[in-house]
Amino acid sequence: MEPRRILTQILCVFFLTTGRNEGKLDAKSCSGRPALKLDQACLTFHNQLPTGVDVLYTSDYCYKCLYQPLVSVLNGPQNASVVVSTVLTLTLQLQPMGRNTTLCSWSQLYEEAAHYSVWIQESESPINVICYQTVDVSPSNIYFRGVVRRSSSRPFVTKDHSMQWMMKPKVVGTRLTLPSQNQQDCAHWTLSEVSWSWLRIPGVLQRLGFTYFILSLMQTFCGMREIPLSRGRWWDPVQDVVLYWPEWIFIILLETLWLCLTFLLPVPNCPTGYLGAGGIGDNGLYPNCTGGAAGYIDKWLLGDNIYHWPTCKAMYRTTQPFDPEGVLGTINSIVMGFMGMQAGKILIFYRKKDISVLSRFLVWAILLGNSAAILSKCTRDEGFIPVNKNLWSLSYITCMGCFSFLLLGVMYFVMDIKGWWGGQPFIYPGMNSIFVYVGHSLLGSYFPFSWEMRFVDSHWEKLFQSLWATSLWVLIAFLLYRKKFFLKI
Incomplete structure (x- = not known):
């Protein structure tokens, strides 16, 4: 067999088995909608009113934000389902379709993978509307919220995503494409020139x-x-x-x-x-x-x-x-x-x-x-x-x-004064931080650092995957430390 074809097949197996994959979702469908993913819940609105209802929402962490349309439910009896985020507390507001009058509103932090029903009914008084909520499917990961929550309380408070951009090639961009099965080669590389019209200068x-x-x-x-x-x-x-x-x-x-x-x-x-x-x-x-x-x-x-x-x-x-x-x-x-x-x-x-x-x-x-x-x-x-x-x-x-x-004072007391701890194992990636950063940027989405998750709707596997990848990079940094190899710029 030709060496080129052997290399092509090896690359094919490598990228097909280790590439990042969203995987199939096992969660139940939300009334015909795609299955729920991480940090999602399903709301089904049951409208029993003779008029249609518009459902608006905003996040309590969105500072003085305008309400945004979530879903509309036609005049009853009708229902409509929608997927909402469970990361932040949401404020929902119901109003008659085409009118700026509030029927009811409430704030709630919804639980992950839960299915809720919101019932909109007339009360005994024709001018009042009753809105109440029931839980159809119990939530999952209810004891795991604190580990995975991340707040975006202020417009710019959360950690930005710029770190992924700095390591991208500055002269040429490389893209791996996987052609259809009827093509002979499994993988090929295409190069495209970087344009100064969009190239990011800060970093x-x-x-x-x-x-x-x-x-x-x-x-x-x-x-x-x-x-x-x-x-x-x-x-x-x-x-x-x-x-x-x-x-x-x-x-x-x-x-x-x-x-x-x-x-x-x-x-x-x-x-x-x-x-x-x-x-x-x-x-x-x-x-x-x-x-x-x-x-x-x-x-x-x-x-x-x-x-x-x-x-x-x-x-x-x-x-x-x-x-x-x-x-x-x-x-x-x-x-x-x-x-x-x-x-x-x-x-x-x-x-x-x-x-x-x-x-x-x-x-x-x-x-x-x-x-x-x-x-x-x-x-x-x-x-x-x-x-x-x-x-x-x-x-x-x-x-x-x-x-x-x-923190520096605590570390000075523990390490320098008392000598209780020498900084291991964090000193190893700290001595090779650039190598670890670049390595994870290039290889973090491939096996053995990550894999296709079997339990896509579970935070436990995601956390284990992150801890596993971190441990591997600490081990790699330790081996480089033993070899006295340090990458510097």
Whole structure:
């Protein structure tokens, strides 16, 4: 047999058996609709009224969002079924078809894989309507909710999906296509050139590289070559701050620039200082203002070469692109990196003074935590500057800085002072983080890291698959650690 055909058959078997597959759904159908998937429930509306009913919905985590149409039920007796998400609490509202009058409304977090019936009936009084709900099929995974829940409470709070883009080829895009069975070859590769009209310029590694570049320049020109001895000066307890006053002035100026651009820059057709998601949020008043000044600056500087699938797109029905690694947010990533440098200075200045190190970590955590609490008013959406990950808002970096100092203090106590733990096994992937990241990006959807799930409607197998893949990468990182192989950029 020709070597080429042998290789082709091997590739065929590999990709057909290990490729990502959605699999068949075993859940029962929702009144003729496709079977339920993960995080889905079925609602069947039974209309007993002489008029048709429109069912509207919104998520309680969608900030001031307009109600969206869910399903319409004709005049009774009629019924209609619809699949809803069980990830977030939903508020449903029923109103007569074609009229803006509320018949009834309720909020509920529906349980996964459950089937519900909502009955709409007239009461004894002709002006009142009774709406009540029954459970036809009991939910599954009811004790597993906390492990798999992920909140998108603020337009940009949830983790964005940009990580998958940065590792895509920048010169050519590679696509694997599987032709029909009547073709001789099982697999073939097609190459397509990347167009500058849509190529994304920002990215996670780009932001990290630029942040470290600015911080290294600042440390090179403003840093100290050696630590001066304490001479009984009144400011010696804060010498790790005072001696680096040029760096602090630079960071303060940077943060002032972020505040001015965010809250004073005029954005066409948008309110000045807007921080929302746009779309249907804020009562639909600013549909094209996604990200406010941050989004406007990115589109002005980078044009269409930014991220087009922000995390707010699904919930807020946005139409504008927004890049979570954009230009304006990079300013605050530099500020947050500077907080890490401050932690390093504490470790250097107060070496072998464990109490001094821990007390300073605690003081910084309190200062940053209080700042985040004041800026956000300890609320999800109503603060002066809400905690917003994709915008890298000031409250976000102070909140993350608070928890970072706390965690660093705990690790310093456990590992450096008490010596109870050496960091294993996390030090192994940490020493080869780029290799693990790139490897998982390229191979994470193939066996043995993933496989076609047998129980598609179960979180247990999905969790096991994730833990299995993580364990494999830790093992690979450990073997590379033993071989002293470290991939660096």
